[in-house]
Amino acid sequence: MTTVTDQFLPPQKPSEAVSGVTVRLAGDSGDGMQLLGTQLTNTSALAGNDVATFPDFPAEIRAPVGTRAGVSGFQVQFSAEQIFTPGDGVDALVVMNPAALVTNIGDLKKSGILIINSDSFGPKDLKLAKLDTNPLEDGTIEPYRSIKVSMSKMTLAAVEETGLSTKFAGRCKNFFAMGLVFWLYGRDVEPTLRFIEKKFSKKPEVAEANRRALKAGWNYGETTEDFASTYQVPKAELTPGTYRNVMGNQALAWGLVAASKLSKKELFLGSYPITPASDILHELSKHKNFGVRTFQAEDEIAAICSAIGAAFGGAMALTTSSGPGIALKGEGLGLALMLELPMLIVDVQRGGPSTGLPTKTEQSDLMMMMYGRNGESPLPIIAARSPSDCFMTAIEAWRVAVKFMTPVIIMSDGYIANGAEPWRIPDVSELPEIKVTHPAGAVEGEEFLPYSRNEDLARPWAVPGTPGLMHRVGGLEKQDGTGNVSYDPDNHQKMVQTRAEKVARVADFVDPIEVEGSDSGTLLISWGGTYGACHTAMKQAVAEGVSVGHVHCRWVSPFPANLGDVIAKYDRVLVAELNSGQLLTLLKSTYLVDAKGLNKVKGKPFQVSEVVDALKAISK
Amino acid sequence: MNAELPVLKAADFASDQDVRWCPGCGDYSILAQMKKVLAQTGASQENTVFISGIGCSSRFPYYMNTYGMHSIHGRAPAFASGLKSTRPELDVWVITGDGDALSIGGNHFMHIIRRNMDVNIVLFNNAIYGLTKGQYSPTSKQGAVTKSTPRGSIDFPLNPLSIAIAAEATFVARSIDTNIKHLVKTLTRASEHKGTSLIEVYQNCNIFNDGIWDYAKGKDTKDKSTVVLEHGQPLVFDGGSKGIRLNGFAPEIVDVVDDDHEGLLVHDEKSPSNQLAFLLSRMRHPEFPEPIGVFRAVERATYDDQINDQVDDARAEQQEGDLTKLFNSGDTWTVE
Numbered sequence: 001m002t003t004v005t006d007q008f009l010p011p012q013k014p015s016e017a018v019s020g021v022t023v024r025l026a027g028d029s030g031d032g033m034q035l036l037g038t039q040l041t042n043t044s045a046l047a048g049n050d051v052a053t054f055p056d057f058p059a060e061i062r063a064p065v066g067t068r069a070g071v072s073g074f075q076v077q078f079s080a081e082q083i084f085t086p087g088d089g090v091d092a093l094v095v096m097n098p099a100a101l102v103t104n105i106g107d108l109k110k111s112g113i114l115i116i117n118s119d120s121f122g123p124k125d126l127k128l129a130k131l132d133t134n135p136l137e138d139g140t141i142e143p144y145r146s147i148k149v150s151m152s153k154m155t156l157a158a159v160e161e162t163g164l165s166t167k168f169a170g171r172c173k174n175f176f177a178m179g180l181v182f183w184l185y186g187r188d189v190e191p192t193l194r195f196i197e198k199k200f201s202k203k204p205e206v207a208e209a210n211r212r213a214l215k216a217g218w219n220y221g222e223t224t225e226d227f228a229s230t231y232q233v234p235k236a237e238l239t240p241g242t243y244r245n246v247m248g249n250q251a252l253a254w255g256l257v258a259a260s261k262l263s264k265k266e267l268f269l270g271s272y273p274i275t276p277a278s279d280i281l282h283e284l285s286k287h288k289n290f291g292v293r294t295f296q297a298e299d300e301i302a303a304i305c306s307a308i309g310a311a312f313g314g315a316m317a318l319t320t321s322s323g324p325g326i327a328l329k330g331e332g333l334g335l336a337l338m339l340e341l342p343m344l345i346v347d348v349q350r351g352g353p354s355t356g357l358p359t360k361t362e363q364s365d366l367m368m369m370m371y372g373r374n375g376e377s378p379l380p381i382i383a384a385r386s387p388s389d390c391f392m393t394a395i396e397a398w399r400v401a402v403k404f405m406t407p408v409i410i411m412s413d414g415y416i417a418n419g420a421e422p423w424r425i426p427d428v429s430e431l432p433e434i435k436v437t438h439p440a441g442a443v444e445g446e447e448f449l450p451y452s453r454n455e456d457l458a459r460p461w462a463v464p465g466t467p468g469l470m471h472r473v474g475g476l477e478k479q480d481g482t483g484n485v486s487y488d489p490d491n492h493q494k495m496v497q498t499r500a501e502k503v504a505r506v507a508d509f510v511d512p513i514e515v516e517g518s519d520s521g522t523l524l525i526s527w528g529g530t531y532g533a534c535h536t537a538m539k540q541a542v543a544e545g546v547s548v549g550h551v552h553c554r555w556v557s558p559f560p561a562n563l564g565d566v567i568a569k570y571d572r573v574l575v576a577e578l579n580s581g582q583l584l585t586l587l588k589s590t591y592l593v594d595a596k597g598l599n600k601v602k603g604k605p606f607q608v609s610e611v612v613d614a615l616k617a618i619s620k
Numbered sequence: 621m622n623a624e625l626p627v628l629k630a631a632d633f634a635s636d637q638d639v640r641w642c643p644g645c646g647d648y649s650i651l652a653q654m655k656k657v658l659a660q661t662g663a664s665q666e667n668t669v670f671i672s673g674i675g676c677s678s679r680f681p682y683y684m685n686t687y688g689m690h691s692i693h694g695r696a697p698a699f700a701s702g703l704k705s706t707r708p709e710l711d712v713w714v715i716t717g718d719g720d721a722l723s724i725g726g727n728h729f730m731h732i733i734r735r736n737m738d739v740n741i742v743l744f745n746n747a748i749y750g751l752t753k754g755q756y757s758p759t760s761k762q763g764a765v766t767k768s769t770p771r772g773s774i775d776f777p778l779n780p781l782s783i784a785i786a787a788e789a790t791f792v793a794r795s796i797d798t799n800i801k802h803l804v805k806t807l808t809r810a811s812e813h814k815g816t817s818l819i820e821v822y823q824n825c826n827i828f829n830d831g832i833w834d835y836a837k838g839k840d841t842k843d844k845s846t847v848v849l850e851h852g853q854p855l856v857f858d859g860g861s862k863g864i865r866l867n868g869f870a871p872e873i874v875d876v877v878d879d880d881h882e883g884l885l886v887h888d889e890k891s892p893s894n895q896l897a898f899l900l901s902r903m904r905h906p907e908f909p910e911p912i913g914v915f916r917a918v919e920r921a922t923y924d925d926q927i928n929d930q931v932d933d934a935r936a937e938q939q940e941g942d943l944t945k946l947f948n949s950g951d952t953w954t955v956e
């Protein structure tokens with residue numbers, strides 16, 4: 001059996017330079033679209049493009065084959081310019097079956113290319129997609145430049161020599177599609193060949209079949225008359241440095257590991273599996289050589305409680321979850337704030353309420369994180385704005401947690417958790433040091449007061465094992481100073497106010513909010529994972545002559561110290577968020593501002609155009 | 621035990637807080653015996669941690685001059701698990717009750733036991749909710765008339781020891797609040813056990829459920845209604861006049877004549893199978909004498925040892941984690 005590794009000839013057809021392209025790959029869950037998307041992302045990033053991705057997959061692990069419910073998509077934008085979103089309209093859509101075609105075609109630009117696996121449009125396939133007519137024939141695809149490719153058959157022919165059964169050979173068709181897309185955009189196949197080599201090292205025949213399919217797809221582009229040219233996306237101008245691709249959950253996990261190193265604290269994660277947060281647990285469990293201990297608890301409650309136990313013992317403790325799990329952790333969160341122990345609570349939001357839309361994105365947990373606990377129980381809340389931003393978000397959250405001796409909530413969402421973008425690898429020596437102190441022992445002649453406070457209102461973190469500092473903590477109200485149980489009315493009021501004041505003071509420690517764009521006219525306010533769409537929309541609106549400024553709340557509790565002053569400078573305020581107006585409500589009640597909301601709850605991120613349209617409408 | 625350290629007395633383990641249980645409550649005795657046991661076993665104040673949930677018994681940590689956490693209802697095992705996983709050198713005790721451990725905290729109770737986390741769990745069983753003023757609990761008998769069951773409880777009661785044994789417990793024991801000597805002995809055994817130890821203590825709530833354990837405590841009744849377990853010894857009770865033997869898979873009571881113990885069931889707390897321990901846990905008053913003592917004491921790797929071993933192994937095999945190396949793993953590219 002000869003191998004084909006070295007036979008990818010560079011495209012001979014003329015190539016057209018474009019500044020950026022948005023490609024969406026859609027097929028059945030079992031078709032390997034996520035893999036295809038990841039490979040395209042990596043090779044584009046390695047080619048020096050800026051990239052942003054949006055994987056979109058069903059909650060069911062194996063939804064019925066060929067059905068609309070089973071369609072899995074992956075969108076990637078790669079560009080010669082700095083980009084912040086995976087793109088609005090799709091330039092090239094690859095569909096592997098009828099269900100994928102009808103559920104995705106709406107997002108294809110009129111000028112877009114539609115690449116179709118024409119072998120999967122038989123009567124059975126149409127029936128599975130609940131179609132009465134064949135979209136290849138009924139006019140559905142007419143407005144687009146569609147290219148029908150007999151992918152399944154050509155893949156089988158290409159891998160025939162490897163001796164794989166038809167069933168396994170058929171599975172290589174995503175690599176055929178990959179070859180074709182790679183050819184179309186002049187992408188380097190080397191990283192994918194390396195990937196195949198590594199992934200299938202134990203199954204050389206499968207590796208070889210995939211290589212052949214990739215090659216067949218590539219060659220098809222060169223030989224078919226359907227494509228007159230290829231497209232070239234030049235390198236993006238990015239800040240000099242060494243880059244890699246990161247996904248949000250991975251960047252968050254690495255940020256946590258970094259924070260543990262920077263604070264010389266070993267990390268303990270108590271977690272219960274939940275979509276879309278589980279990848280943080282998976283990633284952290286790999287890094288035991290950093291002193292990371294992961295505890296897969298029996299439930300969400302045990303997950304947070306184990307983390308509180310570890311925090312009591314002096315570890316860098318955290319718990320990770322998503323909406324439904326966070327709802328269960330409410331009582332534990334209340335105790336953590338009563339104990340005034342530093343720890344992190346990560347909420348990777350998904351569509352709600354209840355089980356909601358596990359694999360879709362939303363920002364609808366904000367009010368729960370703000371107020372979803374009994375009693376007066378404010379906590380600092382920081383929200384990551386993009387996949388790579390998760391890294392510094394984790395570090396900043398832990399800095400605040402230990403400085404103020406408080407649990408800190410980190411909010412992410414499904415969109416940034418699973419999305420990927422290039423990340424400039426930081427120089428470790430430039431990362432901030434995180435100072436943590438524990439009292440070393442009893443001071444002669446002084447009573448130890450576990451609830452005494454320093455200038456940040458932080459109490460001492462005295463850990464078990466320290467002689468002379470034995471003390472008891474608990475959920476009953478504390479007497480100021482001693483921490484003993486107290487039912488005294490004035491003491492309770494004082495403690496409630498002190499805990500709130502401590503959270504409020506975080507605003508003076510963290511960076512003030514920065515305005516991007518115009519300093520008068522309309523102010524666009526966003527938080528969390530919608531940064532990219534909002535930032536891009538602001539730039540577009542400004543370019544079109546609309547006076548728009550943009551601020552993005554990294555800390556949503558407390559609000560940045562200068563936010564009120566910034567708001568006062570604008571005539572109109574638009575708050576864009578993927579919920580029914582939660583930040584809007586908070587801003588209105590805090591600043592008495594007549595702000596308007598741009599709200600969307602479709603389980604999908606904002607399109608840039610939606611935000612631009614709203615900005616234009618409000619600015620009229 | 622370190623000979624150079626000053627020897628602590630039971631009183632040294634008392635905190636400065638006033639004990640606030642009802643006068644006459646069985647909790648007082650358990651508190652007193654616990655302090656005694658810590659002193660006798662050479663425990664240190666700073667390396668001992670008491671973690672409790674919610675309920676009368678869960679006020680316990682406030683009264684101990686050690687580290688402590690009065691946590692939330694039912695979850696004490698979870699807090700203890702996080703603490704012990706990161707600080708395996710600490711002596712961690714969980715104080716819980718029948719409602720706390722078996723109702724709201726049933727899940728955590730089962731899981732800490734199957735993981736064999738090296739903590740000692742003392743379950744104060746008074747078969748009632750005391751702190752909330754007298755509702756029936758998961759160990760209340762059917763028919764129990766309480767504030768929430770005026771026509772009698774219809775819930776079938778749980779047996780804490782059977783649950784623990786089914787959850788693969790490595791140490792299971794039962795004692796009685798007023799049986800001071802036995803309680804001290806049992807707590808001592810538990811503290812010496814490596815792995816999760818569960819001690820069920822029959823505790824009298826003289827306010828809401830007074831006297832439910834009288835049969836096991838009363839001078840005239842206790843010999844007839846309890847059988848003291850001793851490893852390697854036959855099960856005899858009632859002043860040596862009665863014994864337990866197996867009839868097929870079922871225990872039965874037989875008369876013992878002339879100290880002839882031939883054919884009697886011999887206790888084996890180290891039996892690799894948990895069947896004997898389970899069978900003993902099913903012996904309930906009034907059909908049988910209820911076993912008192914150590915039902916099961918076997919060895920199995922603890923969770924806290926293993927989670928720390930994995931970290932040590934990873935460090936030995938992969939070297940201490942290096943951030944720069946981690947960030948640069950996989951494909952990277954340089955922008956000039």
Ligand code: SF4
Pocket residue numbers: 640641642644645646647676677746750751824825826827828
């Ligand atoms: S209510 Fe019962 S258990 Fe609670 S302190 Fe009083 S006597 Fe003890």
